[in-house]
Amino acid sequence: MQHYLTIILSLVGFFAISQNKQILYGFDDVPQSLMLNPGMKVTQKKHYGIPFLSQIHFNGGSSGVSVYDIFKDGSDNINDRITAKIFEMKNTDFFTATQQLELINFGWRAKNEIYFSGGIYQEFDFIAYFPRDLAILAWEGNRDYLDYEFDLGEISTTGDFMTVYHFGLNKQITDKLTVGARLKLYSSMFSYRSVNNAGTFVTTLGDENSENIYEHTVRNADVTVETSGYASLRELDGASQVTNEILGRAFFGGNFGVGVDLGFTYDFNEAWTLSASAQDVGAIFHSKDVENYRAHGNYTLDGINLIFPPLSQGESTFPYYDDLEDEIEREIPIDTLHNSYTQLRPVKFNAALSFGFGRFNASGDCDCLNMGGGKLHKQNVGLQFYSIFRPKGPQMAGTLFYHRRLTDYLSAKATYTVDSYSLSNVGLGVSADIGKINFYIAADNLIKYGNLAKAKSVSLQLGFNIIIDEE
Amino acid sequence: MNKTLFLPIFVVCICLFFTGCIKNTDFDQAEDIALTPVVELDLIYFNLRAEQFFDSINSNPILTVRDTTDIKFLDDGTLQESLKRAEFYFNFTNSIPRSFQVDFQFLSEVNDTTYVTQTSVSQGTPNAPVISEFIENIEGDDILQLTKAHKVVVSVTIPSSDENLEGTLNLKSKTTYFLEY
Numbered sequence A: 001m002q003h004y005l006t007i008i009l010s011l012v013g014f015f016a017i018s019q020n021k022q023i024l025y026g027f028d029d030v031p032q033s034l035m036l037n038p039g040m041k042v043t044q045k046k047h048y049g050i051p052f053l054s055q056i057h058f059n060g061g062s063s064g065v066s067v068y069d070i071f072k073d074g075s076d077n078i079n080d081r082i083t084a085k086i087f088e089m090k091n092t093d094f095f096t097a098t099q100q101l102e103l104i105n106f107g108w109r110a111k112n113e114i115y116f117s118g119g120i121y122q123e124f125d126f127i128a129y130f131p132r133d134l135a136i137l138a139w140e141g142n143r144d145y146l147d148y149e150f151d152l153g154e155i156s157t158t159g160d161f162m163t164v165y166h167f168g169l170n171k172q173i174t175d176k177l178t179v180g181a182r183l184k185l186y187s188s189m190f191s192y193r194s195v196n197n198a199g200t201f202v203t204t205l206g207d208e209n210s211e212n213i214y215e216h217t218v219r220n221a222d223v224t225v226e227t228s229g230y231a232s233l234r235e236l237d238g239a240s241q242v243t244n245e246i247l248g249r250a251f252f253g254g255n256f257g258v259g260v261d262l263g264f265t266y267d268f269n270e271a272w273t274l275s276a277s278a279q280d281v282g283a284i285f286h287s288k289d290v291e292n293y294r295a296h297g298n299y300t301l302d303g304i305n306l307i308f309p310p311l312s313q314g315e316s317t318f319p320y321y322d323d324l325e326d327e328i329e330r331e332i333p334i335d336t337l338h339n340s341y342t343q344l345r346p347v348k349f350n351a352a353l354s355f356g357f358g359r360f361n362a363s364g365d366c367d368c369l370n371m372g373g374g375k376l377h378k379q380n381v382g383l384q385f386y387s388i389f390r391p392k393g394p395q396m397a398g399t400l401f402y403h404r405r406l407t408d409y410l411s412a413k414a415t416y417t418v419d420s421y422s423l424s425n426v427g428l429g430v431s432a433d434i435g436k437i438n439f440y441i442a443a444d445n446l447i448k449y450g451n452l453a454k455a456k457s458v459s460l461q462l463g464f465n466i467i468i469d470e471e
Numbered sequence B: 001m002n003k004t005l006f007l008p009i010f011v012v013c014i015c016l017f018f019t020g021c022i023k024n025t026d027f028d029q030a031e032d033i034a035l036t037p038v039v040e041l042d043l044i045y046f047n048l049r050a051e052q053f054f055d056s057i058n059s060n061p062i063l064t065v066r067d068t069t070d071i072k073f074l075d076d077g078t079l080q081e082s083l084k085r086a087e088f089y090f091n092f093t094n095s096i097p098r099s100f101q102v103d104f105q106f107l108s109e110v111n112d113t114t115y116v117t118q119t120s121v122s123q124g125t126p127n128a129p130v131i132s133e134f135i136e137n138i139e140g141d142d143i144l145q146l147t148k149a150h151k152v153v154v155s156v157t158i159p160s161s162d163e164n165l166e167g168t169l170n171l172k173s174k175t176t177y178f179l180e181y
Helices: A002-012 A031-035 A067-071 A078-088 A132-140 A239-248 A320-331 A446-454 B003-018 B027-032 B077-082 B141-146
Strands: A044-049 A056-062 A094-109 A115-129 A157-172 A177-194 A198-205 A214-228 A255-267 A272-286 A290-301 A334-337 A341-344 A348-359 A377-390 A393-407 A410-418 A425-434 A437-443 A457-469 B038-049 B064-070 B083-094 B100-107 B113-121 B130-139 B151-157 B168-179
Touching (some): A031 A094, A031 A115, A067 A078, A067 A446, A067 B027, A078 A132, A078 B027, A157 A255, A290 A320, A320 B064, B038 B064, B077 B083, B077 B168, B083 B100, B083 B113, B083 B141, B113 B130
Antiparallel strands (some): A044 A094, A056 A094, A056 A457, A115 A157, A177 A214, A214 A290, A290 A334, A348 A377, A377 A393, A425 A437, A437 A457, B038 B168, B083 B168, B100 B151
16 A cells, blocks of 8 residues: 555645645535536435535645744744745745635436526635745845845735636536536636736945945846736725625626536546546636836946035025835836736546445445436545646645545545645545435544644535435 | 434434534643844935035035935834844945945934944045945944934034045945835
8 A cells, every 4th residue: 555655646736725725626425426427426416505504615725834833832932943944945835825715506308308507606725835935035134135135036926705606517428427417607806917927136245446335236027916806906995895896896896707617527448537627717808997016227326426515505406215216116117007818717626536336335236226216336435636736836736535434325535645734644534415405514634633733734514515426 | 224223323423523622732822923024125326426515616625515315214113122233334335535424314304313434434535435334233232322312413524625526425225124014
């Protein structure tokens, strides 16, 4: 087993994840797994999510540092710990937060055997890479970093708050193959991004020909921040007005986008199954309420050059300081632009290879009720792969899973996930049917629940549905 | 894994889940977090020529020349709170065969004097310029005075001058700001 693990680890690499719902993917007892792969095998006849309660998802993570790393109870100084962490972390380390709330989710199998599903959910997604150089500059200053080029391009962050309307089709087209697609309309309520920045800041010691002791140089700076849905908020007064305005955009009041989810499930034979999906292949077109800021240019600061002009009584000298400020603004102007921009959604890719064994037979005897439908295995083990496209490239994760149907009303899925947050992420999901009410909960990093402060990421999904099974 | 084994594990996991907690941490330490950057920044520089100390039209020596600049960042509210120490460094290169007295007078926005300091510069020759360095370290209560300053007046005084005087007085300067947020 350890050899297999080593192989998986080396294949997956030590990348990090966010938005990964490794427990829910392929967990076919829960209707929301259809959101992760529109081409999964649907076992129920109909489902209705209980409004506002069908899926509550939260994921927060930081790849380089945990709460415990900074705030642990110890005799050493907290500032020393922060200093050590700043130098230990890389500019590819990041902080993320994702939250989703389903407002509506429903699905039904039509007479033509197509399973239709649709709904509305709200999503908040944030990522910020660790701007290591700027953190060092803020924490230590420039005295000990003469000639060191601080990289302004390390600034990389995006944030989105949107409503998603979706409708999907799912059909088993042969004995072996099930496919599905989902169309999504995005209504962006608020969005910002600052990516693809460039430039350096360096302080160098001048020589005898220099104007002054140092030269402070900003070189090839090009830093942009794009926002939509922000400019109009600035004029509002107070938190309640801002909240009302943002929520007012939830129903097609903001900027629009369109995207698709695609997926399939293929049974090689009785035991082996491959599935894969791509989510959010699409873009949001920001044209309303757009305000972008761009600072670019080169500048070398030498200080203030006094001229000592001969002055008559009452005459004032040159406005050196104001001139200097004007010069900086001229050389590195901060432009405010209103040009619309297109933002690609972060595409998520999921895949799983699973091996099923033991026929699931809830009644204990003959599986008469399930003769025509899909053959459900009692237990499944397998591998999953996840990746998401982020500003600095894809982030990936690999998962080993074990899924077991315990009774016809209770099933569970356990996962072991490798990502750059940790190598020991164990997760567990449970789906319970009480009458027609389905309740599920899935959480990862369970080993760290003994002390959440040590966890670099936490992920939680839970929800309630009404499920009507095949008769 | 059979059912008898799975269920206890399942129960343990659920218990873990509902007892998730944060231990061995002390969030009061947040109050001790202090950013203590040390920032090096150029201040003023000039090149005073010897003829600037003589009025050739009226044939009068000008014994003191004076110039003023705003340094608005000093009395900025955030700097007032966070500046713990400031170290000014002045480097004069003098090729004028006279010594000089240089006065730095810091003024508030309404021209009240908040801080003064002065230094002397050794005389040099056009062929052998002489370097004089001056370091002014400001901390404690003096920081309060310094951070009320909105502008600085630099006065350069020569003991005597004539129309044949040659050379230049060059100043380069910087400040090291010891900050704490």
